[in-house]
Amino acid sequence: MNNSVSNTARLLAVGLRALLVLTLVTGVAYPLAVTGAAQALFPDQAGGSQVSADGRVVGSSLIGQSYNLPLKPGQETPEPDLKWFQGRPANGLGENTLNTRYRLIVSGATNLAADNPELVRQVRAAQDAVIRDNSVPGGPVERDDIPADAVTSSGSGLDPHISPRYAQLQVRRVARENGLTVARVRELVDRHTEGRTLGFIGEPTVNVLELNVALKQLLRKS
Amino acid sequence: MGPTTAGLLQASALVGALAVAHVPLGNHLARVYSSDRHWRVERWIYKGIGADPDAQLRWPAYLRGVLAFSLAGVLFLYLLQRLQGVLPGSLGFDPVAPAQAFNTAASFVTNTNWQSYSGEQTMGHVVQTAGLAVQNFVSAAVGMAVAVALVRGFARTRGGELGNFWADLVRGVTRVLVPLAVAGALVLVACGVVQNFSGIHEVGQFMGGSQQWNGGAVASQEAIKELGTNGGGYFNANSAHPFENPTGFTNLFEIFLILLIPVALTRTFGIMVGSVRQGYAILAAMATIWAGFVALMMWTEFAHHGPALQAAGGAMEGKELRFGIGGSSIFAVTTTLTSTGAVDSFHSSYTGLGGGITLLGMMLGEIAPGGVGSGLYGMLIMAVVAVFVAGLMVGRTPEYLGKKIGPREIKLAALYILVTPALVLVFTALSLALPTPPHSMLNPGAHGFSEVLYAFTSAANNNGSAFAGLNANTDWYNTTTGLAMLLGRFLPMVFVLALAGSLAGQRPVPVTAGTLRTEKPMFAGLLVGAILIIVGLTYFPALALGPLAEGLA
Numbered sequence: 001m002n003n004s005v006s007n008t009a010r011l012l013a014v015g016l017r018a019l020l021v022l023t024l025v026t027g028v029a030y031p032l033a034v035t036g037a038a039q040a041l042f043p044d045q046a047g048g049s050q051v052s053a054d055g056r057v058v059g060s061s062l063i064g065q066s067y068n069l070p071l072k073p074g075q076e077t078p079e080p081d082l083k084w085f086q087g088r089p090a091n092g093l094g095e096n097t098l099n100t101r102y103r104l105i106v107s108g109a110t111n112l113a114a115d116n117p118e119l120v121r122q123v124r125a126a127q128d129a130v131i132r133d134n135s136v137p138g139g140p141v142e143r144d145d146i147p148a149d150a151v152t153s154s155g156s157g158l159d160p161h162i163s164p165r166y167a168q169l170q171v172r173r174v175a176r177e178n179g180l181t182v183a184r185v186r187e188l189v190d191r192h193t194e195g196r197t198l199g200f201i202g203e204p205t206v207n208v209l210e211l212n213v214a215l216k217q218l219l220r221k222s
Numbered sequence: 223m224g225p226t227t228a229g230l231l232q233a234s235a236l237v238g239a240l241a242v243a244h245v246p247l248g249n250h251l252a253r254v255y256s257s258d259r260h261w262r263v264e265r266w267i268y269k270g271i272g273a274d275p276d277a278q279l280r281w282p283a284y285l286r287g288v289l290a291f292s293l294a295g296v297l298f299l300y301l302l303q304r305l306q307g308v309l310p311g312s313l314g315f316d317p318v319a320p321a322q323a324f325n326t327a328a329s330f331v332t333n334t335n336w337q338s339y340s341g342e343q344t345m346g347h348v349v350q351t352a353g354l355a356v357q358n359f360v361s362a363a364v365g366m367a368v369a370v371a372l373v374r375g376f377a378r379t380r381g382g383e384l385g386n387f388w389a390d391l392v393r394g395v396t397r398v399l400v401p402l403a404v405a406g407a408l409v410l411v412a413c414g415v416v417q418n419f420s421g422i423h424e425v426g427q428f429m430g431g432s433q434q435w436n437g438g439a440v441a442s443q444e445a446i447k448e449l450g451t452n453g454g455g456y457f458n459a460n461s462a463h464p465f466e467n468p469t470g471f472t473n474l475f476e477i478f479l480i481l482l483i484p485v486a487l488t489r490t491f492g493i494m495v496g497s498v499r500q501g502y503a504i505l506a507a508m509a510t511i512w513a514g515f516v517a518l519m520m521w522t523e524f525a526h527h528g529p530a531l532q533a534a535g536g537a538m539e540g541k542e543l544r545f546g547i548g549g550s551s552i553f554a555v556t557t558t559l560t561s562t563g564a565v566d567s568f569h570s571s572y573t574g575l576g577g578g579i580t581l582l583g584m585m586l587g588e589i590a591p592g593g594v595g596s597g598l599y600g601m602l603i604m605a606v607v608a609v610f611v612a613g614l615m616v617g618r619t620p621e622y623l624g625k626k627i628g629p630r631e632i633k634l635a636a637l638y639i640l641v642t643p644a645l646v647l648v649f650t651a652l653s654l655a656l657p658t659p660p661h662s663m664l665n666p667g668a669h670g671f672s673e674v675l676y677a678f679t680s681a682a683n684n685n686g687s688a689f690a691g692l693n694a695n696t697d698w699y700n701t702t703t704g705l706a707m708l709l710g711r712f713l714p715m716v717f718v719l720a721l722a723g724s725l726a727g728q729r730p731v732p733v734t735a736g737t738l739r740t741e742k743p744m745f746a747g748l749l750v751g752a753i754l755i756i757v758g759l760t761y762f763p764a765l766a767l768g769p770l771a772e773g774l775a
Contacts (some may be wrong), residue, residue: 008290008370011286011287011290012290012293012294013272013292014271014272014273014290014388015287015290015292015293015294015295016269016294016297016298017271018271018273018291018294018388018391019291019294019295019298019356019360019391020270021267021270021271022267022356022359022360022391022392022395023298023352023356025267025396025400026355026356026359026360026395026399026400026446027352027353027355027356027393028351028352029441030296030359030400030403030440030442031287031351031355031443033404033440034404034407034408034411034417034441035417035418035419035439035442035444037404037408038407038408038411038417038418038441039262039418041408041411041412041690042411042412043267043406045411045412045414045415045416046411046416046417046418046441047416047418047420047437047470048416048418048425048435048437048465049414050425051749053428056426057425057426058426058427058466059425059426059428059433060425060427060435062414062464062465062468063435063464065427065428065429065433066463066524067299067429068429074485079298081407081429084429086426088543088668090605092540093570094340094458096340096342096343097343098315098316098343098344099313099315099316100695101314101341101343102343102422102434103433103434104342104343104422104434104436105342106342106343106458107342107457107458107459107460107462107463108340108458108459108690109459109462109539109540109567109568109570109571109690110539110568110571110664111540111568111570111571111689111690111691112530112539112570112662112665112691113528113530113570113571113574113577113662113668113691113747113772114526114527114528114529114530114531114537114539114571114572114573114574114772115528115530115664115667115772115775116530116665116666116669117575117637119528119530119539119571120530120533121529122530123533123534123539124533127533143536146535147536148531148534148535148536148537148538149536149538149543151534151535152534152536152539152540152541153536153539153540154462154538154540154541154542154543155459155462155540155541155542155565155568156457156462156463156464156542156695157459157460158459158464158603159464159542159543159544160464160705161542161543161544162543165541182642183338185566191276192579194472195226196223197470197471199223199237200223200227200228200231200232200517201228201232201235201470201471201474201549202469202470202471202473202474202544202545202546202549203225203228203470203543203544203545203546203548203549205543205544212428213428
């Protein structure tokens with residue numbers, strides 16, 4: 001009996017020592033080596049692919065943002081600033097509930113099921129908003145014109161992209177709100193439309209932050 | 223080009239890349255686990271551990287090593303989380319609560335990586351890199367070690383010795399996982415995955431003001447998370463988060479990393495048992511199931527049935543635009559047919575049938591191609607069962623790879639197959655019968671049931687993905703899923719090693735005209751059939767109540 005207890009203790013000690021040694025290799029040396037190499041070779045990407053405009057950082061090309069008007073007194077949900085291209089809905093995005101001295105954004109999805117009435121309601125409401133915001137005199141937006149990405153929340157809630165179709169749908173509104181010609185804004189969207197990598201990997205996208213930065217520059221020049 | 227064609231081309235590109243890459247890696251793995259030479263750095267490690275890497279162990283001793291190492295892992299990871307806040311590099315985060323710390327420790331040690339916490343607001347740098355990422359390496363190395371022990375059981379002809387656990391563990395880390403992870407991490411950083419220790423910092427926004435970001439060693443963790451079929455994300459959104467998976471290319475690359483070692487191990491198996499074609503028969507069965515599931519998933523997701531998806535005009539809820547429906551479908555199938563559980567899109571918002579496919583993938587036992595190591599030993603257990611069924615049909619004593627499958631062997635295989643369904647169905651039933659656990663469901667109706675079924679299927683099969691609407695951070699779910707993960711990992715390992723020991727003690731029987739040719743396509747077909755029938759009969763009633771009810775409504 002004593003013998004088996006001491007054998008077990010000895011074996012556990014071996015296991016613990018193995019864990020500690022391997023922690024040095026994979027938990028200390030490995031991440032430090034990768035960080036060193038990453039910072040030396042790809043400092044921009046390793047730091048979060050930050051985008052600068054007018055000499056100040058305006059976000060990351062990989063992280064979606066909201067382009068809303070400031071909240072008015074008594075208002076709870078902000079309204080979109082229609083001057084700028086709008087991204088996808090982000091109903092799954094959360095706020096941190098732990099360690100609340102930080103204002104962290106907690107990435108996430110709605111996780112609502114395809115047959116959940118709440119999701120149907122969210123989709124319909126998003127379609128109504130897209131129609132309301134983007135219909136211009138002589139150019140009404142029909143429900144069938146709206147692509148799926150415009151009315152669904154992404155997996156992370158931080159999707160930086162919209163589909164070329166959704167960007168094109170916003171062109172007339174953006175042109176009108178900024179006093180630009182439709183052709184100039186359309187040309188801007190075309191320039192910021194990225195196809196699939198090698199023609200088949202991923203999906204065609206428009207990066208909303210980069211598009212809005214370019215739009216801002218265009219406005220300054222004109 | 224349409225999105226469907228692009229999706230199918232991406233799946234084909236993956237198959238092509240794996241067909242090329244698995245050959246050198248499979249050969250390398252066979253050398254790693256057969257060599258009797260030690261690297262100098264490995265000798266230092268063995269000295270630190272205090273174990274003799276040359277001692278040949280029988281199965282009980284091999285198993286004791288696995289269990290002792292894993293128990294140490296659970297205790298260490300639990301303490302590390304409980305001490306967060308006191309440790310430097312914790313970002314000032316509080317200690318993780320006891321039930322959640324137990325759940326997370328069990329989760330990462332068992333290669334499950336079920337996460338009842340949100341990474342960005344719970345875990346500081348030290349727990350992520352020195353705790354969670356370490357288990358990503360070593361739990362994968364343990365899986366490979368047990369698989370190799372079973373292969374040695376088939377390959378060795380007497381004595382009943384299975385090799386040395388400590389040597390297999392260390393070599394899996396030093397010669398396989400670390401080199402591959404370094405290369406994979408650098409590719410990911412080049413494409414935009416972050417890798418820094420800048421903590422939580424302010425970054426300006428376009429409309430003015432600022433947002434707060436977590437920095438962290440994300441790329442280094444992402445690479446091993448996929449390579450080791452672990453799946454625990456640095457951020458809450460896992461591989462849907464642009465800092466973990468920034469482009470359509472990284473999405474495909476991460477799927478490639480998930481599949482790389484499990485596919486290569488089939489070649490290693492073939493080499494070690496002396497017939498590469500035996501390995502290809504196993505791989506053919508795996509590839510058939512994987513390709514079939516990918517095709518089914520793309521079909522149902524592009525068809526987007528379900529009221530909300532019909533209204534939206536496409537199944538984009540919970541999916542990132544840059545991956546699209548094609549890339550997301552391949553990822554979802556791959557992560558649930560392996561023990562990975564990383565997600566690039568949220569399975570709960572898939573079509574009813576699409577969600578059912580992710581569930582069924584895990585229920586198959588994650589063997590197509592399965593987790594690192596666990597996929598191979600799971601598939602070999604199914605091969606033993608298939609051989610037994612074939613033996614019954616022709617009235618011969620079944621044999622596989624020259625070893626007789628007698629009463630002891632088939633009992634161990636049967637026990638292996640029964641463990642996970644028992645855990646899944648009993649815990650699901652309990653959760654529905656008790657008064658409070660159902661309150662955790664987010665969605666009403668059949669989908670709510672699927673959330674609970676998914677949680678225990680994922681835990682007991684060591685997957686880690688979720689129908690994440692379920693609030694799993696309660697004492698009940700933290701405790702029960704923690705137990706399901708531990709029992710679902712280590713009981714099967716007991717049976718696998720016992721089987722390996724019993725096989726290794728046998729003398730081989732000569733091949734005759736009556737021997738079932740297990741390297742032929744017919745056997746691969748028989749194997750696929752046996753898997754589908756065994757799993758179908760076990761889980762059909764539960765699937766009918768959940769995803770089938772939703773998908774066919």
